[in-house]
Amino acid sequence: MRKRATAKEVADAAGVSKWTVIRAFTPGASITEESKRRVLEAAAVLNYTPNLLARSLATNLTHQVAVFVDDFANPQKLPFLETLTERLQAEGLVAVLININNHFDHVHALLNADQRQVDAVILFGTAFRNETLSDRQLGRGMPPMFVLARDSQIDGVPAVVCDAELALRDIVDHLYERGYRRPGFMTGAPALSTALRRRQHFIDFWKGKGVDEIAILSADRYSAEAGAGSVRHYLNDIDPAARVDVLMCENDILALGAMDEIRGNFGLRIPDDIAVVGFDNYELGGASCYGLTTYEQPRIEMVQAVIGMIKGRLEPETVTLPGKLVVRTST
Missing domain, CATH: 3.40.50.2300 (Response regulator)
Structure with missing residues (x-):
């Protein structure tokens, strides 16, 4: 397997410190234009890209969001998932899609998501039991949860839903x-x-x-x-x-x-x-x-709202948004 270039190797090639390399790939970090230019040129030669998993150890953020789905037979899920994954990626986040089924229940999925250090969990399905999600195995350190496109009746779990x-x-x-x-x-x-x-x-x-x-x-x-x-x-x-x-x-x-x-x-x-x-x-x-x-349903606005809560731009609270009636020949 190809050996990945390291930040230290880029630093040596650019004549800067390892921390200067890290700042060059951190949006908004303090770094001179000349230092950033030298780092990026050395990185291009070495085909270097930053290790986001390693960075998460320092920031305590993995930029991963778990999406739980339990009714894949419903094709209406696909447009929502397309919008959700597109907007997550635009925010620098990655969706981890988890199939909830008879062999992988909600508690196992949450524990698995927590072990992967996801930043949040989106419940995008039909059968999420309050008593299951309150299982004694799930402690305070679990990632925040949000319900998308359905009302939440789970204490402490806000929903983004069509009115x-x-x-x-x-x-x-x-x-x-x-x-x-x-x-x-x-x-x-x-x-x-x-x-x-x-x-x-x-x-x-x-x-x-x-x-x-x-x-x-x-x-x-x-x-x-x-x-x-x-x-x-x-x-x-x-x-x-x-x-x-x-x-x-x-x-x-x-x-x-x-x-x-x-x-x-x-x-x-x-x-x-x-x-x-x-x-x-x-x-x-x-x-x-x-x-x-x-x-x-206002699909784009609903997705934007749940991502706004995950990113901290909005308070984590239930949001109800209006949609519109579409009249055709069946009535």
Whole structure:
């Protein structure tokens, strides 16, 4: 294996001290232009780059952020992860993606992240238990945690989330104005300490308009297949005269699966027989074959907020940001 050039070798070549080399690669450090020029020229000749892991021993910062994900089947995760990793890298931070699953639970993941000395942990999934994250193995020295894109119900863990109350008010107002009066709601995977609260707001706003009967459909995970299966079970079991006239799904992936099932296997028209609404504004939902009405989360602003807390520019507190209703042909 190629032997890496050291800071001492660069210092000898440039005729300066090792600490001058370190200052030359430290943003904002005090160093003369002439010394910095000599260091950078010697570094280029020796193909030297600073060892960030070694530097972290002195700064107590590794510039690594662990991102915990537990529902990779949900394709809406990808746009968020793209924005998150891009913005982290722009800040000089690196994302360490950790897959939470049956073989690697949250406690093991947190202990592993702590051993790697990550600067922070972002919980970006559905099933983070308060009692699990409060496990006695996890002490005070653990890195700070933040929840992204879901409400946090974990003490001391702030969240950055789209304003669900505002979103559902806008959605229900739109549906009511269009004349729908028999609403239904499809939930996704059961959430634990990081909930969405979309269903409850949906129910509350309909009740505020005098509509008390709301059908609740359940999907066991966030996938098109689960959305199709949930609506199939509902349509098979309900009398056609009693069917909902509008179905809101907790996210777009469920909605797309439901739409395929409603039209493909039951021959119903959207929105004439059943209107459909999603949430997240997933790109495929905008295709002409779907025309899915949805709600767009402020993805960039949410990512900027959580990174601002990690970098210390913002106070670590729960932040709620407004999104926007996107009306298409499905309603």
